[in-house]
Amino acid sequence: MTVPTGYRLIDLPRERKEEMVEVDQWAFAFATRPDDADALAECFPFDRGRAVEIADASRGAVGSLAAIHSSFGFQLRVPGGGVVPTAGLTWVGVHQGHRRRGLLRAMITDHFARARARGEALSTLYAAEPPIYQKFGYGLATQxxxxxxxxxxxxxxxxxxxxxxxxxxxxSIDRHGPVLRAFQADFTRPGSTTVIPDPLLNNLFLxxxxxxxxxxxxxxxxxxxxxxxxxxxxxxxxxxxxxxxxxxxxxxxxxxxxxxxxxxxxxxxxxxxxxxxxxxxxxxxxxxxxxxxxxxxxxxxxxxxxNTWLRILDVKSTLEGRGYEADCDVTVEVTDAIIPENAGNWRVLISGGEATVTPAEGVKADLLIGIQELGAAYLGDTSIEALTRATLVTEHTPGAAHSLGRAMASSISPVCNIGF
Ligand SMILES: CC(C)(COP(=O)(O)OP(=O)(O)OC[C@H]1O[C@@H](n2cnc3c(N)ncnc32)[C@H](O)[C@@H]1OP(=O)(O)O)[C@@H](O)C(=O)NCCC(=O)NCCS
Known part of the structure; x- marks a missing residue:
């Protein structure tokens, strides 16, 4: 993993919460009353907290924090009613004295690797500014x-x-937290999480x-x-x-x-x-x-x-994890500059609402699609056909975009009904 010279990636434990809040304030330009800082810090998922620390005096005080991020362990509801293990990227912030040196890029690469190691096939997020995450393959999956x-x-x-x-x-988090959690567990709309981790619940009830x-x-x-x-x-x-x-x-x-x-x-x-x-x-x-x-x-x-941006971390398991509205049999060439395991030709065979996805090295691809576009289409909000008309997907075999687009449509519009 490439980390810019003079910095190192570390775990971010709860003991460093004051420093964490300080970087967050530098990133998002806000003040919190001193009495409120502890409650705010309880909204940060420390069990997955990561940071960039200064490792060289030329960058600042060695050992101080330059950037932070974490993620929530979600189960994302997908079309067809199933769920897919998902890392909800959150609290991404770079101290303004260290911006545009590649710290976000280092944190995203770290996030992808750790999420994949946990078996999370997707990453979702809310973007402070939409252009940021498209560089890393996140597509606009819900509006x-x-x-x-x-x-x-x-x-x-x-x-x-x-x-x-x-x-x-x-x-009251004690009385209403369980109500909210029970509701979400049954909520069928794609794009939402059926599991609400403690720090996210703290954030909702802040x-x-x-x-x-x-x-x-x-x-x-x-x-x-x-x-x-x-x-x-x-x-x-x-x-x-x-x-x-x-x-x-x-x-x-x-x-x-x-x-x-x-x-x-x-x-x-x-x-x-x-x-x-x-x-x-x-x-x-x-x-x-x-x-x-x-x-x-x-x-x-x-x-x-x-609403949320979605990044496919594992093509095979995400495509096999959702349900489909129509049958189809297409070979797609997926491009992915960050996760090489996703890149290459995949045969997507959809029958009876379920997909079987297998590597198809050497088979002529019907469609050429980038990981960002596949992410945008994943929950059925954006159609593969629309992306093809917008020249963002290339159709080699006439009708392939229509066929896959129809299969991936969702009869219920996806949305995440909880901010994070
Ligand atoms: C947005 C932010 C995280 C970027 O961090 P950073 O360390 O400066 O980003 P990097 O240097 O790693 O940049 C990585 C790439 O993203 C691009 N990028 C960074 N910020 C961007 C922005 N706001 N808009 C568009 N592109 C952006 C960079 O140009 C770079 O592109 P390149 O690799 O093609 O040159 C940081 O500026 C920040 O904390 N901003 C305020 C808080 C915020 O918006 N957080 C995100 C919450 S969702």
């Missing part, structure tokens, strides 16, 4: 919509929705003064069908006034719903609090029932966002 929903919007009726019970509570930014304590909404939790949301209101009127805003950073009835019930409550004029909904899937139920979606200022 979401953010909306600023007006108070009490018109929602189309859903039978049974009004019968569902709603409980509003101050968020409720320090710094995190509140003047708003109320974090709240938790639960929608119940009898005893069964059918929807949840974390939310925070912030009261504001202009000279005459209340202008409060509700922020909903993470939520999930199992059905249209649960979605309608949840959002009819979240969009109708006294003194609030708008509810900011994050992480709405492209085909989410909420979008279809809003009578005037355009009025809620929908804004398309990149």
């Amino acid at each position: 979401d919509v953010r909306m600023k929903i007006d108070r009490k919007p018109d929602l189309r009726e859903v039978p049974g929705s009004d019968d569902l019970a709603v409980a509003l509570d101050t968020a 409720d320090t003064e710094s995190a509140r930014e003047g708003g109320e304590p974090l709240r938790f909404a639960t929608v119940l069908d009898g005893d069964r939790v059918v929807a949840w949301a974390l939310f925070r209101r912030k009261g504001e006034w202009n000279e005459w009127d209340p202008r409060g805003v509700v922020n909903v950073p993470a939520w999930g719903a199992h059905s249209a009835a649960a979605t309608r019930r949840l959002w009819s409550v979240l969009t109708d609090f006294d003194l609030m004029i708008s509810t900011h909904a994050w992480l709405v899937a492209l085909d989410d029932p909420l979008r279809h139920l809003l009578l005037h979606e355009r009025g809620q200022k929908p804004d398309l966002r990149d």
Whole structure:
């Protein structure tokens, strides 16, 4: 593994949490109150924490941290209903005094090698800036919509929705953490994780003064069908006034719903609090029932966002790990500048919803596809055909892009409903 001269890669243990937070602040340009730093550090997965340390005095104080990163051990829901072990890359930050010297590149190479050694076939992330990770083969696999929903919007009726019970509570990781985890374990939408590691749960429930930014304590909404939790949301209101009127805003950073009835019930409550004029909904899937139920979606200022970026670490097991919508038999030549085991010709034989992927050295390829494009298409949000039309995939055999594209389509739009 190549590490720039004067630096070394190390494990990042909990004992170095103050230094870790310091680098994070240098990377993301924010301040946290001293009392809040410990709670913030508990959101960092130290069991997988890695850092770049200064090894040569010409770079700075030897032994101090120049960069950090870690990952969450996820099980990513994929089309067809299965899960694939996935490393959710997180907390990537380089101290601004050490940027553009190759530290990110060294950390990514390290991340790929360690994830593969753990048997994780995918890596996903949220990108602070979209161009960064495309250099390393991450493709845009999921998109979401953010909306600023007006108070009490018109929602189309859903039978049974009004019968569902709603409980509003101050968020408690002890009481609501298990609720959220149980929900996610059953959540069928591709692109989400069915497992929420402890530091990610800490992050979701982070409720320090710094995190509140003047708003109320974090709240938790639960929608119940009898005893069964059918929807949840974390939310925070912030009261504001202009000279005459209340202008409060509700922020909903993470939520999930199992059905249209649960979605309608949840959002009819979240969009109708006294003194609030708008509810900011994050992480709405492209085909989410909420979008279809809003009578005037355009009025809620929908804004398309990149949701998660996905990197295939092991072509064979990822392609065999998901389900498919149609049969096909194509040979694809995959290019991958970082993971040589992925590169080369693969026969993808799909039958009865399942793929068998075998090396096909010497067989003429029907399609030429880079690892970034394969990652973009993996969850079914982006079609191989669209990528071919965009000249990002090359079709050697007419019809091959259509055939593989149809097989890889997902009847449910993928989204990750939890930020990390
Ligand atoms: C983005 C960041 C991690 C890059 O770290 P770095 O050590 O400067 O990156 P490297 O020197 O290893 O650069 C690796 C490659 O990525 C490119 N790159 C780095 N930052 C980039 C950016 N913001 N946009 C586009 N490309 C970028 C570099 O040009 C380089 O390309 P090359 O190998 O073709 O020359 C660092 O600047 C940082 O911490 N920024 C603030 C926090 C942040 O955005 N973190 C990412 C959270 S998702």
